[in-house]
Amino acid sequence: xxxxxxxxxxxxxxxxxxxxxxxxxxxxxxxxxxxxxxxxxxxxxxxxxxxxxxxxxxxxxxxxxxxxxxxxxxxxxxxxxxxxxxxxxxxxxxxxxxxxxxxxxxxxxxxxxxxxxxxxxxxxxxxxxxxxxxxxxxxxxxxxxxxxxxxxxxxxxxxxxxxxxxxxxxxxxxxxxxxxxxxxxxxxxxxxxxxxxxxxxxxxxxxxxxxxxxxxxxxxxxxxxxxxxxxxxxxxxxxxxxxxxxxxxxxxxxxxxxxxxxxxxxxxxxxxxxxxxxxxxxxxxxxxxxxxxxxxxxxxxxxxxxxxxxxxxxxxxxxxxxxxxxxxxxxxxxxxxxxxxxxxxxxxxxxxxxxxxxxxxxxxxxxxxxxxxx
Amino acid sequence: xxxxxxxxxxxxxxxxxxxxxxxxxxxxxxxxxxxxxxxxxxxxxxxxxxxxxxxxxxxxxxxxxxxxxxxxxxxxxxxxxxxxxxxxxxxxxxxxxxxxxxxxxxxxxxxxxxxxxxxxxxxxxxxxxxxxxxxxxxxxxxxxxxxxxxxxxxxxxxxxxxxxxxxxxxxxxxxxxxxxxxxxxxxxxxxxxxxxxxxxxxxxxxxxxxxxxxxxxxxxxxxxxxxxxxxxxxxxxxxxxxxxxxxxxxxxxxxxxxxxxxxxxxxxxxxxxxxxxxxxxxxxxxxxxxxxxxxxxxxxxxxxxxxxxxxxxxxxxxxxxxxxxxxxxxxx
Numbered sequence: 001x002x003x004x005x006x007x008x009x010x011x012x013x014x015x016x017x018x019x020x021x022x023x024x025x026x027x028x029x030x031x032x033x034x035x036x037x038x039x040x041x042x043x044x045x046x047x048x049x050x051x052x053x054x055x056x057x058x059x060x061x062x063x064x065x066x067x068x069x070x071x072x073x074x075x076x077x078x079x080x081x082x083x084x085x086x087x088x089x090x091x092x093x094x095x096x097x098x099x100x101x102x103x104x105x106x107x108x109x110x111x112x113x114x115x116x117x118x119x120x121x122x123x124x125x126x127x128x129x130x131x132x133x134x135x136x137x138x139x140x141x142x143x144x145x146x147x148x149x150x151x152x153x154x155x156x157x158x159x160x161x162x163x164x165x166x167x168x169x170x171x172x173x174x175x176x177x178x179x180x181x182x183x184x185x186x187x188x189x190x191x192x193x194x195x196x197x198x199x200x201x202x203x204x205x206x207x208x209x210x211x212x213x214x215x216x217x218x219x220x221x222x223x224x225x226x227x228x229x230x231x232x233x234x235x236x237x238x239x240x241x242x243x244x245x246x247x248x249x250x251x252x253x254x255x256x257x258x259x260x261x262x263x264x265x266x267x268x269x270x271x272x273x274x275x276x277x278x279x280x281x282x283x284x285x286x287x288x289x290x291x292x293x294x295x296x297x298x299x300x301x302x303x304x305x306x307x308x309x310x311x312x313x314x315x316x317x318x319x320x321x322x323x324x325x326x327x328x329x330x331x332x333x334x335x336x337x338x339x340x341x342x343x344x345x346x347x348x349x350x351x352x353x354x355x356x357x358x359x360x361x362x363x364x365x366x367x368x369x370x371x372x373x374x
Numbered sequence: 375x376x377x378x379x380x381x382x383x384x385x386x387x388x389x390x391x392x393x394x395x396x397x398x399x400x401x402x403x404x405x406x407x408x409x410x411x412x413x414x415x416x417x418x419x420x421x422x423x424x425x426x427x428x429x430x431x432x433x434x435x436x437x438x439x440x441x442x443x444x445x446x447x448x449x450x451x452x453x454x455x456x457x458x459x460x461x462x463x464x465x466x467x468x469x470x471x472x473x474x475x476x477x478x479x480x481x482x483x484x485x486x487x488x489x490x491x492x493x494x495x496x497x498x499x500x501x502x503x504x505x506x507x508x509x510x511x512x513x514x515x516x517x518x519x520x521x522x523x524x525x526x527x528x529x530x531x532x533x534x535x536x537x538x539x540x541x542x543x544x545x546x547x548x549x550x551x552x553x554x555x556x557x558x559x560x561x562x563x564x565x566x567x568x569x570x571x572x573x574x575x576x577x578x579x580x581x582x583x584x585x586x587x588x589x590x591x592x593x594x595x596x597x598x599x600x601x602x603x604x605x606x607x608x609x610x611x612x613x614x615x616x617x618x619x620x621x622x623x624x625x626x627x628x629x630x631x632x633x634x635x636x637x638x639x640x641x642x643x644x645x646x647x648x649x650x651x652x653x654x655x656x657x658x659x660x661x662x663x664x665x666x667x668x669x670x671x672x673x674x675x676x677x678x679x680x681x682x683x684x685x686x687x688x689x690x691x692x693x694x695x696x697x698x699x700x701x702x703x704x705x706x
Contacts, residue, residue: 151469151470152468153445154448154449229540319537319538320537320538321538329538330509332442332510333442334468335444335465335470
């Protein structure tokens, strides 16, 4: 037990005291949590119980559930009264939020201390810790932006972004189709495929290794914003020009990683293949490519996020009036910053899922690799 | 030691008084676009000392393709901005209370430039054609015009296909678009420079189509206008700026040179700036700097008529302009 572990519950205790004793609304000193009716009292009760459990420092399922319920009920209540005190929040309000946050922190540190287990329980545990963490980031974002009345054109609260996201599903879907399903997927497939094939060529023909690899290096150094307008001239305004930029962006990581991967097998293993009188192709498919798989997947994972970034940036330079990059650049100019954040959220989600899918395929196909031994 | 102290104090006091006597009031202007003759009035006023005479120390911040002046002023990065009225009104509706304090540009310089070989003779021929449009807040006049013509911007045989045009004229030269957006004083010159003679082009000025919206006005945040000292400072700024514009009209060549000297990027050429200065002077003529209410009303009506899927503004704005500053500056 660290000293901080002892400190949290006591701070929560003090915070709870402040939340009950101090006004919620700076403009209305009579507004106390205890005068907010049944809801106010049930929040006080919940927080008190959870704080007591935390002070007792018991590690049990009951404590965890109590902490989870109290922390998020407190936060929910703070968000409920937030619009009515926006711009003139009282110390009681902040104490309420602070106490809830400390309890959530306590909960996360308790959950994180549980020894990792396999199975569904372990999986859920792995999921719930970052989830609580993420939720609290959003809660603070919302509270700070609304409480201090930050202009919405600078940063909108998450609630406004969510409202915009749910109300403009058709637009977001059309943008996603244009950018991700057309440009990114096509460019990613061509870029990674070309990188892979050129790597095999380089491996087969030694003089290419000396001639082509430096040129590949050069391609990797091309700035996206430099080639994007040129690709628009070559391939028109629609998605092919964006796919071309993605090809340029994804080609090099694949080439380098595959070339490195093909050199990864041990001399002893290669000697064994020679002893078996294996041809070049046999030893390539049976020994060297499987050995290179971790490197190849590494490139595929890097490229999955790189492709999306490249496509979105490329769309800043001439597009039809649909696409994620088009929407981001246009809506910034229109002061619809909530739409920009909604589009960013979709892009982040798409990128994460894409990465996750590649990672799953990797697990399934390189199960023999030491890094996956449990 | 004592003597030294007294001496130092005296020197310091002397410095203080001399500074306060000449203390120029600092003021930051955020431009809508890069340094070019479009903003000659401000550069001339700075260079010729018109601002200094009014006791102002003006910092001119150039803009660019990724700078929205409305956002800069909302974030406190400028005291006053130049922007187009549609964007300013849209921002006002989004909670950035911008107010027009002066309107140095009387006319709009926006037009759609088409190749004659596309068969376009009048706006009735736009159906099924591909048109290049600037976005980032500059699309509003175009959307209003298409709404007036009753053309969908979603493409198809009965609508127009819209391309988000970059800030160059390549789509027209490479025939990727049938028409592109141009400003009389900038991109149109670039098209001619690219070797397409005027005889092969047909232009539609927004002014002639009755869908012109006010461009390049001066805007400040509404709450600041409550402060008489701020109004006074702005009045000085507007008066000096209008003097700068008048000087630019009388001395086209010199004004273009001043702009070139102020262009830190070195991207502008003398020939192009002279051309631009000449064209800009046509647009700034005939205004004292005070906003003409009729022009404002026409702009608002055009925007309200745009409607459609994503209206520029949904309701008649209130308090979006004021004569307080120009009255204080003695401009009528």
